Amino acid sequence: MTGIRKRVTIGFLSIVCLLFLSGMLSFLELNVLSRDTGEILAANRRNIELAKEMLDAAHEQSLAFTRLSMHHDARYDSLCRAGMNRLEQTLEVAQKEATDKSSLDSLSIVTTELRLLTDRFLARFAEQRAHEQRLAVEAEQRRLLLQIDTLAHILPDSIRQADSLAMVKSGESLSTAANYLAEQDRHDGLYRRLTTAIQNYMTSAQSSLAPRTEQLRKNAYRAVTPVLISLLVMIAIVLLLYYFMLLYCVNPVLRINRSLGDWLQFRIPYRPKDDMQDELKELNEKIDTLINLSKHNPNNR
Numbered sequence: 641m642t643g644i645r646k647r648v649t650i651g652f653l654s655i656v657c658l659l660f661l662s663g664m665l666s667f668l669e670l671n672v673l674s675r676d677t678g679e680i681l682a683a684n685r686r687n688i689e690l691a692k693e694m695l696d697a698a699h700e701q702s703l704a705f706t707r708l709s710m711h712h713d714a715r716y717d718s719l720c721r722a723g724m725n726r727l728e729q730t731l732e733v734a735q736k737e738a739t740d741k742s743s744l745d746s747l748s749i750v751t752t753e754l755r756l757l758t759d760r761f762l763a764r765f766a767e768q769r770a771h772e773q774r775l776a777v778e779a780e781q782r783r784l785l786l787q788i789d790t791l792a793h794i795l796p797d798s799i800r801q802a803d804s805l806a807m808v809k810s811g812e813s814l815s816t817a818a819n820y821l822a823e824q825d826r827h828d829g830l831y832r833r834l835t836t837a838i839q840n841y842m843t844s845a846q847s848s849l850a851p852r853t854e855q856l857r858k859n860a861y862r863a864v865t866p867v868l869i870s871l872l873v874m875i876a877i878v879l880l881l882y883y884f885m886l887l888y889c890v891n892p893v894l895r896i897n898r899s900l901g902d903w904l905q906f907r908i909p910y911r912p913k914d915d916m917q918d919e920l921k922e923l924n925e926k927i928d929t930l931i932n933l934s935k936h937n938p939n940n941r
Contacts, residue, residue, distance in 0.1 A: 644889060644919050651881040655874055662870030669862050690734045691842045694747075695835065697727035702831045705758065709824045714769060717762060724758050727751060734841070743844035747837035754830045761823050892920045900927060 701723030704716040731751055735744055895912040902908040910931050916924050 647888070647918075648885070651877070651884075655877055655881075658870050658874055658877065662866050665866035666864070669866070673860060686737065687734075687842065690730055690737075691838055693730045694727055694734070694838050694841075697723050697730060698831065698834050698838070699723075701727060701754075701758070702827070705761070705827050706824065708765065709761070709821075709827075712765075712769075717765070720758060720762065724755060728755065743841050747834070747841055750830060750834045750837050754827075754834060757823070757827060757830060761827070764819070764823075888917060889920070892916045892924075896920070896924055896927065903931060 701720055704719035704723055707713060708716040708720055728751060731744070731748060735741060735748070738744055892912070892915075899908075899910050899912040903910040910928060912924060
């Protein structure tokens with residue numbers, strides 16, 4: 641392939657192709673970098689959301705457990721179960737989504753222990769509630785019997801029986817209160833262990849960002865490297881193009897112009913260096929032909 645136009649076109653097209661390829665490589669690498677960054681941020685945000693959900697569920701369960709043990713209000717039974725179920729469901733989701741499940745082992749163990757304690761406490765509470773209801777029914781029956789009894793010799797015995805039953809009930813209430821306090825202490829210890837395990841889960845999720853951030857830094861270098869290489873190569877190509885344009889275009893034109901000017905002014909023979917190519921060589925030959933014609937036909941000058 642010859643010709644000044646083709647040579648210059650090839651030179652500039654090579655620069656354009658190099659810029660296009662480097663731009664595409666950088667675009668692909670930046671897409672990978674953007675995707676990795678989005679995945680890291682999404683995973684981090686998801687870990688924080690799951691940890692917050694578990695902390696809220698643990699707090700809800702602990703509050704209901706405390707109200708239930710202190711006030712013996714059956715309304716908190718369902719709240720305690722709901723908080724426990726919410727905690728287990730969130731933990732199950734975290735285990736499915738986690739890549740490294742070692743940080744969830746201790747949390748799973750504490751959650752299982754808390755589930756066993758909660759179920760045992762709720763079962764005992766239900767039994768105690770049923771027992772108290774039976775005692776209330778028996779007390780109501782005794783009260784009715786005392787009202788309808790008219791015999792004098794039955795009345796003292798009924799009073800004595802009521803007093804003895806009241807003493808038994810009082811003793812059972814004290815024993816139940818002690819059991820509730822013991823269960824509450826065990827629950828408080830498990831709750832502290834649970835919150836610590838959730839905090840460790842959050843910390844481990846944050847610490848796992850360090851190697852992934854290092855990988856992002858390497859990906860950033862990979863995204864910039866093609867641009868730097870293409871820039872250096874492009875500078876080299878531009879310098880080579882400048883050199884060859886001087887060698888094959890600019891310098892021959894300057895020699896032709898200088899030699900032609902010398903012949904016109906001083907009749908110095910037209911002899912530029914014979915190292916021209918393509919159209920410049922043809923132009924040089926045509927100028928030389930015109931000069932020879934003018935020498936043989938002096939009237940046409």
